[in-house]
Amino acid sequence: MNDIQxxxxxxxxxxxxxxxxxxxxFSLGSAFLEAKRFAEAATSFEACVKLxxxxxxxxxxxxxxxxxxxxxxxxxxxxxxxxxxxAAKGEMRVxxxxxxxxxxxxxxxxxxxxxLTSESxxxxxxxxxxxxxxxxxxxxxxxxQWDTWIGQGTKVINELRLDFSKLEDQKVYGEYMAEFLGIxxxxxxxxxxxxx
Numbered sequence: 001m002n003d004i005q006x007x008x009x010x011x012x013x014x015x016x017x018x019x020x021x022x023x024x025x026f027s028l029g030s031a032f033l034e035a036k037r038f039a040e041a042a043t044s045f046e047a048c049v050k051l052x053x054x055x056x057x058x059x060x061x062x063x064x065x066x067x068x069x070x071x072x073x074x075x076x077x078x079x080x081x082x083x084x085x086x087a088a089k090g091e092m093r094v095x096x097x098x099x100x101x102x103x104x105x106x107x108x109x110x111x112x113x114x115x116l117t118s119e120s121x122x123x124x125x126x127x128x129x130x131x132x133x134x135x136x137x138x139x140x141x142x143x144x145q146w147d148t149w150i151g152q153g154t155k156v157i158n159e160l161r162l163d164f165s166k167l168e169d170q171k172v173y174g175e176y177m178a179e180f181l182g183i184x185x186x187x188x189x190x191x192x193x194x195x196x
Contacts, residue, residue, distance in 0.1 A: 007031040007175075014160075015044070022052040023156050023176060030179040033061060038068035049078070055152075056086040057145075057180060060098045067105050076107050084110055090122070090144040097182075131191040133174075133183060141181055149180050 011028035014021060029044030045062025048055055059082025066075035079102050086095035099109055122143040127134035137146070156162065156176045162169040171192070178188045 004031060004035045008035060008037075015047075018159070020051060021159055022048045022055060022058075023152060023159070023180075025051065026055065026058050027176060027179050029058065029061060029065070033065055036068075038065045041065035042069060042071070042074075046078075054085065054089075056082045056089070056091055056094045056098070056148075057182075058082075059085070060094060060101060063098070064101050067101070072105065072107075075105065076102075079107060080110055089148075091142070091148060093140065093142045093145050132187045133178075133191045136183055136187050137181060145181070149177060152180060153177060 008028065008031045011024055011031055014024035015028050018024060025044050025048035029041045029048060032038070032041035032044055042062055042065035045058045045065060048058040049062060052058070059078050063075045063079035063082065066072075066078065079098050083095055083098040083102065086092070086098060102109055124138050124141065124143055124146060127138035128146060129137060141149075153173065153176065156173060160169075160172065162173055164170055164173070174188065174192075177183070178185070
């Protein structure tokens, strides 16, 4: 079995064990998206948003998955919702990502927000983590998105009862963070090799 299928099965089990775990649905959607199983990805992201109507990153990825299966009507609704919420919460990098998806699909940005598309969020003051992962986060994630992840990450730690003295638990946490923030897998893999 390959890595992506292992990931899908792990997150399917987590979502089945606790259907109210929004991060399990988010991670399952991300794994399906990586496997190009777009219909299943869309379903998982929609489940995530239903559980957590504030998770704009799930709206971005869910809208992208819906576009891949040709459901532009539902994609438009989800992307507009995510765009407006991200703008209101100051998650400018997420908002800009959603704007990019909408533009490439020929979906008009909400008029009230169009003037804000060139703004960017408050940058982080320094890399929050060591290595290439920390550098990538510093260059690509704004303060509001990082704060959102900290809230979600705390939920991951508590719901999964992660113990950071265990290397495997650190890895699980890192996978959730990479999926949530969109950190390229090659960067995560390089950092993981350096810590082994």
